[in-house]
Amino acid sequence: MSEHTLKFFGDELTQLKAEVTRMGGLVESQVEDSIECVVRRDVELAQAIIGRDAKIDELQREIERKAIRMIALRQPVAQDLRRTVAALKMAWNLERTGDQAKNIAKRALVLAEAEPLTPLTRAVERMGRLVVAHLKEALDAYTSSEIERGLAVWRADEDVDEHYNSLFRELLTYMMSDPRTISSCAHLLFIGKNLERVGDHATNIAEILHYEITGEEVDGQRPRWQGADGEHPTGEDQ
Amino acid sequence: MPTGPFSSPPPGSRTETPPPGDTAVGVLTATGAGVVGLGLLAATGAAQLEPALLTAAGVAAAGLWATFRVRRRDPVLRDDRMAPPSALADAARSPFEDALENLPDPLLIISAEEPDDLVGKRLTFANAAARALLRIPRDGALLLSAIRRPEVLEAVDESLFGGLAGSVSFETGGAQDRFWRVWTAPLPPREPRRFCVLVMRDETDVRRNERMRADFLANASHELRTPLASLSGFIETLRGHARDDEQARDRFLGIMSAQAERMARLVDDLMSLSRIELNEHIRPDGRCDLGAAASDVADALALIAGERRVTVRLDLPPRGNAVVVGDRDQILQVIQNLVDNALKYSPAGGGVTVSVEAGLTLAAATATDPASPRLSGQDAGRLSLLTPDRADDSLYALIRVTDEGPGMQRQHLPRLAERFYRVEGQKSGDRSGTGLGLAIVKHIVNRHRGGLWVESAPQRGAMFVAYLPQAARDAAAPLADEGSVASGAIDPDPQPALARQARL
Numbered sequence: 001m002s003e004h005t006l007k008f009f010g011d012e013l014t015q016l017k018a019e020v021t022r023m024g025g026l027v028e029s030q031v032e033d034s035i036e037c038v039v040r041r042d043v044e045l046a047q048a049i050i051g052r053d054a055k056i057d058e059l060q061r062e063i064e065r066k067a068i069r070m071i072a073l074r075q076p077v078a079q080d081l082r083r084t085v086a087a088l089k090m091a092w093n094l095e096r097t098g099d100q101a102k103n104i105a106k107r108a109l110v111l112a113e114a115e116p117l118t119p120l121t122r123a124v125e126r127m128g129r130l131v132v133a134h135l136k137e138a139l140d141a142y143t144s145s146e147i148e149r150g151l152a153v154w155r156a157d158e159d160v161d162e163h164y165n166s167l168f169r170e171l172l173t174y175m176m177s178d179p180r181t182i183s184s185c186a187h188l189l190f191i192g193k194n195l196e197r198v199g200d201h202a203t204n205i206a207e208i209l210h211y212e213i214t215g216e217e218v219d220g221q222r223p224r225w226q227g228a229d230g231e232h233p234t235g236e237d238q
Numbered sequence: 239m240p241t242g243p244f245s246s247p248p249p250g251s252r253t254e255t256p257p258p259g260d261t262a263v264g265v266l267t268a269t270g271a272g273v274v275g276l277g278l279l280a281a282t283g284a285a286q287l288e289p290a291l292l293t294a295a296g297v298a299a300a301g302l303w304a305t306f307r308v309r310r311r312d313p314v315l316r317d318d319r320m321a322p323p324s325a326l327a328d329a330a331r332s333p334f335e336d337a338l339e340n341l342p343d344p345l346l347i348i349s350a351e352e353p354d355d356l357v358g359k360r361l362t363f364a365n366a367a368a369r370a371l372l373r374i375p376r377d378g379a380l381l382l383s384a385i386r387r388p389e390v391l392e393a394v395d396e397s398l399f400g401g402l403a404g405s406v407s408f409e410t411g412g413a414q415d416r417f418w419r420v421w422t423a424p425l426p427p428r429e430p431r432r433f434c435v436l437v438m439r440d441e442t443d444v445r446r447n448e449r450m451r452a453d454f455l456a457n458a459s460h461e462l463r464t465p466l467a468s469l470s471g472f473i474e475t476l477r478g479h480a481r482d483d484e485q486a487r488d489r490f491l492g493i494m495s496a497q498a499e500r501m502a503r504l505v506d507d508l509m510s511l512s513r514i515e516l517n518e519h520i521r522p523d524g525r526c527d528l529g530a531a532a533s534d535v536a537d538a539l540a541l542i543a544g545e546r547r548v549t550v551r552l553d554l555p556p557r558g559n560a561v562v563v564g565d566r567d568q569i570l571q572v573i574q575n576l577v578d579n580a581l582k583y584s585p586a587g588g589g590v591t592v593s594v595e596a597g598l599t600l601a602a603a604t605a606t607d608p609a610s611p612r613l614s615g616q617d618a619g620r621l622s623l624l625t626p627d628r629a630d631d632s633l634y635a636l637i638r639v640t641d642e643g644p645g646m647q648r649q650h651l652p653r654l655a656e657r658f659y660r661v662e663g664q665k666s667g668d669r670s671g672t673g674l675g676l677a678i679v680k681h682i683v684n685r686h687r688g689g690l691w692v693e694s695a696p697q698r699g700a701m702f703v704a705y706l707p708q709a710a711r712d713a714a715a716p717l718a719d720e721g722s723v724a725s726g727a728i729d730p731d732p733q734p735a736l737a738r739q740a741r742l
Contacts, residue, residue, distance in 0.1 A: 011357060018356040018382045025386030126652070137628070143383055144373070149628055162621050166652040 009074055016066060016087045017143075020094070023059040024139040027094045027101070030056070031135060031198055034104035035128035038191060039121055041112040049105035056098035063091040079215075086212035090142065090205065097135070097201040100194040107187040114184045123170060124191055127163040131195045131202070134160065138205040147213055150206035154218060160199035167192045344368035344438040348381055349431045353399050356382060362433065371438070390420050390436075397422040397434035407441065416519060417445040442519050450512050458508055461658060461673075465497040465504075500672075507674040511657075514568070514681045521687060522565040525709050528573075528635050529554040529594045531566065535573040536592060539581065547586040550577070553593035560596035560635040562706040568682045569706070575675040576639040576702050582671065583643030583700070590642075596635040596708060600626075603634040603705040604691060611698050612645070618695035619648030623655045624680050626689045629707065634688070636705035645694045654692060655680040679704065 030049055037045040067088045070076065076084055134153050141150035171185045171192075210218045338345055347363040359381040364374045372384040385391065393404040403423040410416050419441050425433040472490045480486040536550050543550050554560075562569070573592075580590040606613065606620055613620060646654075646661050653659045658673035679702075683690050688706035 014380070015357045018380055021382045021386050022356060022388075022391070025382075025391070026388050028386070029388055122656075123653070126656075139386070143386070152628060156622070156625065159622050159625075162619065162648070163652045166649045169649040 009070075009076070009080065012066075012070060012074075013080065013083050016063065016070070016084065019059065019063050019066070020087050020090045021139070021143050023056065023063065023091065023094050024142070026052070026056055026059070027098045028132070028135055028139060030098055030101035031104075031128075032132050034101040034108070035125060035132065035195075037105055038108045038111065038128075039125045041108070041116065043109060043112050046105040046108040046112070050102055053098055053102040056095060060091045060095040063087060067091075079212075082212050082215055086208050089208045089211075093201050093204050093208065097198055100198050100201075104191050104194050107191050111184055111187050115181075117174075117181060117184055117188070120167075120171065120174060120185070120188055123163075123167050124188055124195070127160070127167060127192060127195050130163060131160055131199045134199055134202040135205075138202040138209075142205055142209050145209070145213060147210055150209045151218070154203045154206040157199055157203045160196055164192050164196040338363070339365050341365055342367060343440075344371050346372075346384070346436040347425070347433060348394055348398065348436060349433045350381075350398050351430050351432070353395060356380075359394075359398075368438070390422075393420065393422045394434060394436060397424045397436075398432045409445075415442070417441045443516075446516055446519075450516055454508060454512050457657060458505070461504055461508075462501055465501045469494055469497050504672045504674075507672045507678065510571075511674055511678050511681065514678065514685060518681055518685045520685070522563065522568070522685065524563070524565050525561055526564045526566040526569045527557060528560040528562055528569070528596070528637055528706070530557055531569050532573050532592050532594050532637060535570060535577055539574070539577055542578075543581055543590070546581055546584065548581055548584045549589045550581075551589060551591045553591065555594055555596055560594050561709045562635050562686070562688075563709045564686050564706060568685070572679050572682050572704055573637060573639075575679050576637070576704065579675055579702075580639050580641035580643070580700075584641050585643065588642040591638075591640040593638045593640075594635065595638070596633075598634045598636060598705070600628070600632065600634060603636050603703075604689065606693065610693060610701070612693045612695045612701060615695050615698070617647040617649075618693075618698070619646075619651050620691065620693035621648075621651040622689065622691040623651075623676075624684055624688075624690040626684075626687050626707075629687070633708045634705040635708045636703055638701060638703045640699060640701040642699045645696045645698050645700050647696055651692060651694065655690070 030052060033045055033049050036042065037049065067084050070084050071081070074080075134156065138150060138153045141147070141153065168189065171189050175182045175185045207218050210216070344367040345363075345365045346361055346368050348359060349362045350359040352358055357380065361374060361379050361381060361384060364372070364379075364384075368374060368384075374384050381391075381394065385394075387408060389406045389408065393406050396402045396404055401424045403421070405419060405421045407417065407419040410418065417440070419439050420436060421439075422434055422436045425435055427433060472494050476487060476490055480490065532554060533552060536552055539550070577590065577592060584590055604622065604625075612618055650661045654661075655676045657677045660671070660673055680690055683704050683706065686706045688704060690702070690704050692700060692702050694700035
C-alpha cells in the first residue's frame with residue numbers, strides 16, 4: 001500500500017515538473033518572439049504575444065493549485081517537498097518572465113508607429129539574443145537537473161548587465177543629440193530593462209534548481225561587475 | 239551541446255510501463271510481413287502500378303512497427319540502444335529499423351494516451367541523430383524532456399489526437415543559430431495508445447544563404463559608398479580645375495589609390511566573413527598547434543611591427559602542447575587579426591604580448607587575473623564577447639594578446655565584435671582597418687566552438703583572449719618534437735628575413 005502511494009506521488013511530481021517545463025517552453029518562445037517583433041516592427045506578432053500571456057497566467061495558477069494540493073494532501077518531506085516547492089517557485093518566476101515579454105510586445109506596438117532607429121534596435125536585438133540564450137540554458141538545466149549547467153548561467157549574468165549598461169549610455173547619447181528620438185529611445189530603454197529582468201529570472205531559475213537538488217542557497221554573491229560607478233547606470237551622473 | 243529547444247530528461251523520471259500489446263507470435267508474423275514488403279518494394283519497378291507500391295510500403299511499415307514493440311519489451315535490448323549503431327546489428331532488428339536508426343535526419347516516434355496527460359507522452363523511439371541532437375538518454379523518456387517548443391508540441395498533439403500531418407519551422411538560439419523544419423504525421427493507433435512520427439530537417443544552409451546575400455549587399459553597398467564618393471570627387475576635380483596642376487594630380491592619385499585599396503580590402507574582408515558565416519555551424523576537423531601558429535603570425539607581422547617600432551613578445555608552450563581542433567588557415571587569421579589590432583593601437587616604442595596556454599578547463603580559460611591593471615579604475619571593463627555552448631569534458635587552449643594602447647571605455651565593449659563598429663574618437667592611425675577584423679575573429683572562433691573575451695580600461699591597454707577546444711591527446715598529429723619554441727622577443731628591426739608573406 002505504502003509503496004503504491006510512493007510511486008503514485010513520484011508520478012505526480014514528474015507530472016508537475018512536466019507542466020513547469022511546458023510553461024517554460026511557452027515563456028521562452030514568448031521572449032524570443034517579443035525581441036523579433038521589436039526588430040521586425042511586427043504589429044501582429046506583438047498582439048499575438050500579448051494575447052498569449054493569459055495562457056501563461058493560467059498555467060501558473062494551475063501549477064500553483066496542484067502544488068498546494070500535493071503539499072496539503074501528501075505532506076511531502078525532504079527532496080519531495082523541495083521538488084514541489086521548486087515547481088511553485090518556477091511557476092512564479094516564469095509568469096514574471098512572461099510579463100516582461102508582454103511588456104516588450106506592448107512597447108513594440110508603440111515603436112512600430114515611430115521612425116525606425118536601426119542601430120539602436122540592433123543593440124537591443126543583441127542583448128535579447130544573449131538573454132534568450134541564458135533563459136534556454138537555465139531551463140535546459142532545470143529539465144535535466146544539471147546543477148553545474150545552471151550555475152554557469154548564474155555566473156554569466158554580468159554579461160547581461162554589461163550589455164544593459166552599454167545600451168543605456170548609447171540611448172542617452174542619442175536622446176541628448178536628437179530630442180526627437182526621446183520618445184522611441186525611452187521605450188527602447190524600458191525594453192532593455194525588461195530584458196535585463198529576464199536575465200535575472202534566468203539566474204533565479206538556476207538558484208531554484210540548486211535549492212531543489214541540494215536544499216541550500218547558492219553560495220556567495222553573484223559575481224557582478226562592480227565598476228567605479230556602481231552596478232547600475234540609473235542614477236549616475238552623466 | 240546540442241542546439242535546439244531541447245534537453246535531456248530528469249534523471250529521476252520514471253521509466254515507462256510498456257503498453258499492453260501484441261503477442262510475440264503476432265509480432266513475428268508482422269516482422270515477416272515487413273520483409274516481404276521490402277521484397278515487393280524492390281521488385282516493383284518504377285513503371286509498376288502505384289497501388290502495389292503503396293501496399294508494399296504499408297506492409298513494410300507494419301513490420302517495422304512490430305519490431306519496435308519487440309525491442310521495447312526487452313530491457314536488455316533497450317539498454318543496447320545507447321551503444322553505437324554498429325554494435326546494435328543483431329538478429330532482433332530488422333533492416334528497416336537499422337535504416338531509421340542511421341537516417342541523417344533526427345526522427346522520433348511519440349506515443350500517448352490522453353491529450354492532457356503530459357507524463358503519458360513518451361518517446362517510443364529516437365534514432366541516433368535525434369538522440370545526439372536532443373540529448374535523449376533512452377527510449378521511453380518524456381516528450382517534454384526533449385522538446386518544449388510550443389508550436390512543435392501543438393503539431394505533435396494534432397498528429398496524435400487530430401490525425402493531422404503538419405509541419406512547423408523554427409530557429410534555435412545557442413552559440414550557432416540553426417533553422418529547423420519539423421514534420422509530424424499520425425501513425426496507426428494501437429489501443430489504448432496513439433502514435434505519431436516526427437522528423438526534423440536542418441535547413442540552416444538554405445536560410446543562411448538567403449540571409450548572407452541580404453547582409454552582404456546591405457553591408458557592401460553601405461560601406462563602399464564613402465570611398466566611392468571620395469573617388470568620384472577626386473576624379474571630378476582632376477577633370478576640372480586641377481587638370482593642369484601636376485602637384486595636385488600626384489597627391490590626388492595617391493589618395494585615390496589608397497581609397498581603391500581600401501575598397502578592395504573591404505570587399506575581401508566581407509567575402510571572407512560571408513564564407514566563414516556560411517560554414518559557421520559546421521565544425522572544422524583539422525588539427526592546429528596554437529603555439530606554432532602564433533609564432534608564424536609573429537614572423538609574418540615582424541615587418542609591420544618594426545615599422546611601427548613596437549616590440550612583440552611571445553610566451554609560448556612547447557610545440558605540440560596546445561593542439562586544437564581547427565582549420566589552420568582560419569586560426570592563423572584569428573591570431574593575425576588580434577595581433578594586427580594590437581599593433582595598430584600600440585604607441586611607438588610600446589609592446590604587444592602574445593601568449594598561449596593549454597590544458598585549461600572552461601572556468602580557467604575564462605578566469606580573470608584579479609591583479610590585472612585593466613580591471614581597476616574608472617570605466618574599466620571585462621566582457622565575454624562570445625561564450626561557447628557548454629561541453630563538460632572539454633579542455634581549452636587559449637591565446638592572449640595584450641597591448642599597451644589607449645584602451646577602451648566599458649560602454650564600447652559589448653559592441654566590439656559588431657561589423658564596422660569603431661570606438662569613437664579613436665582613429666586606428668591609418669586607414670587600414672575595415673572594421674571587420676574582430677567580427678571575423680568572433681565568427682571563426684564560434685565555428686570552432688570556442689569563446690572570446692576582452693578586458694580593457696582607458697589608458698591601460700586592452701587584452702583579447704580567444705580560447706578553443708583542445709584536440710584529444712592521442713589524436714594529435716605527429717608534430718615533430720622540436721623542443722620548445724622559446725619565449726623571446728621579435729627584434730623590432732625591420733628585417734624582412736622572417737616576414738614571410740604567409741597567406742593569412
